[in-house]
Amino acid sequence: MTNRIGLFGFGVVGQGYYEIAKNDRPSLLPETIVVQNKNKERPHSLQLSFDPKDILNTPHDIGIELISDPIQAYDYVSSLLKSGKKVISANKKMLAAHLPELLELEKSYGGSLLYEASAAAGIPIITCLDCHFAGDHISKLQGILNGSSNYILSRLFQDDLSLSDAVKLAQEKGFAEADPTLDINGSDVSSKLTILSLHAFGRYIPENEILTIGVQHVHAEDVALAKSLGLKIKLIATVQRSQDGLSMYILPALVGESDPLFLVENEYNAAKVTSHNLGEQFFQGKGAGSLPTGASVYADLTKAIKGYAYSYDKLQGAKIKREKPLTASLEVIVSADTADALAPLIGQATIHQAQERYWSICTLATEDLIKHLPAIEANNVSIIALNGSVRQERILDSIQKLENVHLG
């Protein structure tokens, strides 16, 4: 049986999938490739189309959507599903926004939609959540879900680079998007967390509801402080289940050396899943890049051909409802250049001065943090979660000793 495959997008990921198919099974190469820019110079002589109808209105069996634009992507993917096609997408922004509608289309028209590459690129975390936790009750999921942020943090810790130099290096190495703010502000992590939560907990929390702070305010003194405690800082996405729903938050967090997330360096991603039956499961792999991401797309393709579809068993057959996360109380270290920047955020908590910075260790509600995000952004306030790694008193002690630490 041959499969007629249509591919939208021939960028980093599209070319990764193409290369893998070419070397493995040329019958899994796309018959049609649609891209956008007629004037772009191409380093290959493949025949490209600029008209989506060449896939949408032509009898293809499988559509693979790997474009950068989430709005067009939704158009393509929903059209394909309305024709009952098997569809593969890597578009986390689009999926996080539209999974409820897309699942309805899948059900109504009998097609299928797979999207392993959309969260943690090369790690088969969606498939594992979807088929290995059957009958299990997941209580917590934590992950490192942005390769470039993690690469940047590795440079801060291993090479004592400044944040801006680390961002530049990440771009040079091809780990950061052209506009690096999209990486360092954690915005693509929230899309991924929305997607993973649907599979892990059967609950749909739109990404704009999730407290999201990236690595953009991590300061050299934070790094020195963490090091003095034998800890690292990682950009950690957390979902925690309680009886009433899910609490979810993404922010830089301290990680101790007994936590498997401690060893996740450079462009690697990871996910740690705690469940009743399986205890703690941990997955680590490449979180970005042409071949790792293309490999997940290619695995989806072979699965789709075999008839594999996600079971969404945690939804228990119900329609997806949009929900809000619960408020969570987070133990955090807050620091900034001025005491004034801290005051509105921390309530009655004490402010300490060290290393020409102002610090407070306190417990803040995710809801309040979300309200203060504009001020946090404007005042470059650093917020680091303790993440259960260390007691508050030990941190205070270390902050006081920071005075004597030379910062390179």
Add this chain to the structure above:
Amino acid sequence: MTNRIGLFGFGVVGQGYYEIAKNDRPSLLPETIVVQNKNKERPHSLQLSFDPKDILNTPHDIGIELISDPIQAYDYVSSLLKSGKKVISANKKMLAAHLPELLELEKSYGGSLLYEASAAAGIPIITCLDCHFAGDHISKLQGILNGSSNYILSRLFQDDLSLSDAVKLAQEKGFAEADPTLDINGSDVSSKLTILSLHAFGRYIPENEILTIGVQHVHAEDVALAKSLGLKIKLIATVQRSQDGLSMYILPALVGESDPLFLVENEYNAAKVTSHNLGEQFFQGKGAGSLPTGASVYADLTKAIKGYAYSYDKLQGAKIKREKPLTASLEVIVSADTADALAPLIGQATIHQAQERYWSICTLATEDLIKHLPAIEANNVSIIALNGSVRQERILDSIQKLENVHLG
């Protein structure tokens, strides 16, 4: 659609599966349970059968084989496959010995056989190898595949226990088999490695061909030496691919702190897979126990019902051939109570004396090690692989300094 399920064996794993099904979907409980011992007191009032024909000669759709006896297990599983049934097994010894025949039965009679629980219990490593590495080229697989050996090593390193006390504790905690030699001599690791290699590389190396040394000779001085180097010792199973085939070996090995295997403690298992497209993927989870293992069985059951079957794509459609592993050269630390015990093994290498033991650091061929296994066993010779973690000179240095280390 209801599925009529027959279950063989109602021990640790069978009861784990049963509990999960009962809480999740009672329609996935077995209709018939066959066990062996008529005189055993049962802590439950379930109706049990003692006659395999109650499953084999009665119309069931799915057979689950969770018995301790590999010979009977082969009988049951092959009978079920000959009736074209969907079959699930956790029996690593049986599978490692009979996968070639079982796959032929699967093909000939149209049934299917899943066995996620047989290797690394709760980790979905077989499914991931089978469907996430499509079109990829795996070059190396390393794993910690025996929970009780790993638990024992954790006790040696964290609590300075002697080997015999650690073994006792593992038994008390329920992590070791009644006859602990089966755990500590690594024999079940070789079964698992045979199974994993088939999925990762499409090659079948019977387990008795694999150099297998367990934790039974790890000595307190080995622990002290590793600690003095900032390393740990783990029982590592390795498969390495080269153009001519696979080299495979299982032995205690040094692991450095940047290796994700470094953090795998207690009853946890792990697998690290290096491939062309995905770089390094790492999986960690529980390697034994009623619920973790039952959870893998239950996940297999839900997959089997959806029609999922292993693709064995690395076999590329070929029939399984029995192969021998290639000889590999291993850098090792060899030590024993007498110089005479070392001499036949190490050839021209120098023998050092420290801490009332005799040591040599040398490169040995797996083939030669296999030949010397009886002498290694008889003389309680400790063999620890360097595993690329440290240079030989640093070890020598540390051995010499051991003299001055007090061993508790």
